[in-house]
Amino acid sequence: MRNITSITSIRILIVEDEGIIAQDMQDCLEDLGYNVIAIADTGEKALKKVAETHPDLVLMDIRLKGDMDGIQAAEQIWELFQIPVIYTTGHSDKSTLERAKQTAPFGYLIKPFEERELYVAIETALRRYQLEKQLKEREEWLQTIFRSIGDGVIVVDTKYCVKFLNPRGESMTGWKQHEAIDEDLTKVFNIVHEKTRSAIENPVKEVLKSGSLFYLAPDTLLISKNGTEMPIDDSAAPLKNQKGEVVGCVLVFRDITERRQAEERNRALERAKLLEKQMAELQRLNDSKDEFLSTVSHELRTPLSNIKMAIEMLEVVLARQGDLFANPTADPSPAVRYFQILRDQCERQLNLVNDLLDLQRLNADAYTLTPTEINLQELIPHVADAFEICLQSNQQTLEVNISPDLPSLISDSSSLTRIVRELINNACKYTPPGEYIAVNACALPASEDTAKKEILQLSVTNSGVEIPAHELPRVFDKFYRIPSEDRWKQSGTGLGLALVKKLVDYLNGSIRVESSNRQVSFIVQLPFNYEKV
Incomplete structure (x- = not known):
């Protein structure tokens, strides 16, 4: 509805079935300055006129001729067009008033009424309509905001x-x-x-x-x-x-689900960054440790080699001067025992230094390999023969089983020798008296897992001992020794198996350890033809 700025701009529709009364009302309204746009004498005509003219206000007689009375017409006018209605009637009975109240009219005039009463009713209705319209617009605006x-x-x-x-x-x-x-x-x-x-x-x-x-x-x-x-x-x-x-x-x-997820992602990112920094620091410390071990190893190797050579020369000199080393079957003198201790300990320290240097070269990818053709039927028994005295002393049995049709291996002979020797030596140290050690070598058929190539499987198994399942993943760690009642009972530095693992990896192979039923097996798999990766 348009904003009402003056009385002359207010357009009013009169609905009255009495012609004389309708005319009087028109004259009165025009005298007051209002604009009467039409007069209708039935409810149906009133609805039609409202649809055509869209008045600002309707003066509605309650009692109208026809099927639709004024109250029914007013209900439809408000429902369809939202135009305010003032009822005019000569009847003020209670039932009529109750019906009229249900339609929430904007005014109620009892005929006959004075000009001033009409003016007050119209202005009050229009003012109320404006206020309610503003309130409704404000509510709709607030609801729009809330919905948005x-x-x-x-x-x-x-x-x-x-x-x-x-x-x-x-x-x-x-x-x-x-x-x-x-x-x-x-x-x-x-x-x-x-x-x-x-x-x-x-x-x-x-x-x-x-x-x-x-x-x-x-x-x-x-x-x-x-x-x-x-x-x-x-x-x-x-x-x-x-x-x-x-x-x-x-x-x-x-x-706040997404916010929590974002916060968790940020926390995870922070944890990842912290872990990355910690890993970098650990790597730096590890590099520093390896560099330190390499430097110390180099510094120790020369004096130890000189000590070993001096021991050997001193033995020769003393042998020439007397019979101190002349009769090996006799009970050794204290001097001989002391020389043996010196020799053994010097050899042990040299082996430690050599192992450290070899591990360092393997880690730095500076270890030199010389692939040659290797006859396994000769190499493995030759390595095993070196343990004959140790096996007799420990009351252990060694079995070597090599497939007669095992083909030659193209690989680094010194590395393979060291792998076999270290595995047999490890088995000798941990196998109880009366138990056995078995070395087996065979060819595994080609498969998808081996890139359709035949591979060598070498296993060293010893009986009478078992490694706990929770210790198996740590067997190849540097300086790791399997816990026992007396951890110093067996000699060694804990570098042997770590070195074996590095050498096997360097030869493009794999190694694993299995333990069950009082038995331990180290299983090595190598390609028959080494190719540098």
Whole structure:
């Protein structure tokens, strides 16, 4: 409807079935300065005229001829066109008034009425209409804002009854607005503590009590109508009237699932960065350690070699001067025993230094390989023969089983020799008296896992001992020794198996250890034809 700026611009439709009364009303209105755009004498004609002219106000006689009386016509005019209606009637019985009240008219005049009464009724109706129109527009504007907000919004009154629920609130709570209206808030807005699962007191209660803004505690879960759970943040603010009295509360809540996920991603990223820094620091420390070991090994190797040579020369000199070393079958003198201790310990330290240097070269990819054709039927028994005295001393049995049709191997002979020697030596150290050691070599058929190439499988098995399952992954670690009742009973540095693992990897092979039924097996697989990767 257009804004009303003056009386002359106000357009009025008169609905009256008495011609003389209608004319009098027109004359009166025009005398007051109003613009009468038409007169209708039935409800049907009134609806037609309203549709054609769109007046600002309708003066409606309640008692009209025809099938539609004034009250029915007024209902349709308001429903279809939202135009205010003032009833005029000569009847003021209670039943008629009750019917008229149901249509919420903007005025009610009893005939006959004075010109001033008519003027007051019209101006009052138009003013009320303007105020209600502004109020409605404001409500629609507020509802549009609430509907457009990305957070859930619930408005409640002082009795905790829901009066408004926006679309986002509908999707989060699982309630439609028409279902939630006048429902208790705790039924629509069901919240619990995420960790304890206990119910949380609704924030609206605190807001209505204190009249100030209130926030939900952390770790709050909203449980929707269908049982879906989501973490939320929430704030509740009081609604106050012009007197400052709290008349309700606005609850604003949001789903923080994505925020939590983003925070978790950030925490994971921070952890990854920290781990990366720690790994870099560990690598630096490891490099420093390897460099230190390499430097120390080089520094130790020369003096140890000189000590070994001096021991050997001293033995020769003393042998020439007397019979100190002349009769090996006789009980050795203290001097001979001391020389043997010196020789053994010097050899042990040299082996440690050599192992450290070889590991360092393998780690630095500076280990030199010379692939040659190797006859395994000759190499393996030759390596095993060197342990004959040790085996007799320990009361152990060694079996060597090599397939007679095993083809020659193209690989590094010194590396393979060292692998076999170290595995047999390790077996000798840990095999109890009366038990056996078995060395087996055979060819495995080609398969998808071996890139369709035949490979060599070499295994060294010893009986009478078993490695706990939780210790197996650490067997090839540097300086690691399998726990026993007396960890110093067996000699060794804990570098032998680590060196074996590095050499096998360097030869493009694999090694694994298996242990069960009081038996330990080291299984090496190598390509028959070594190719540098």
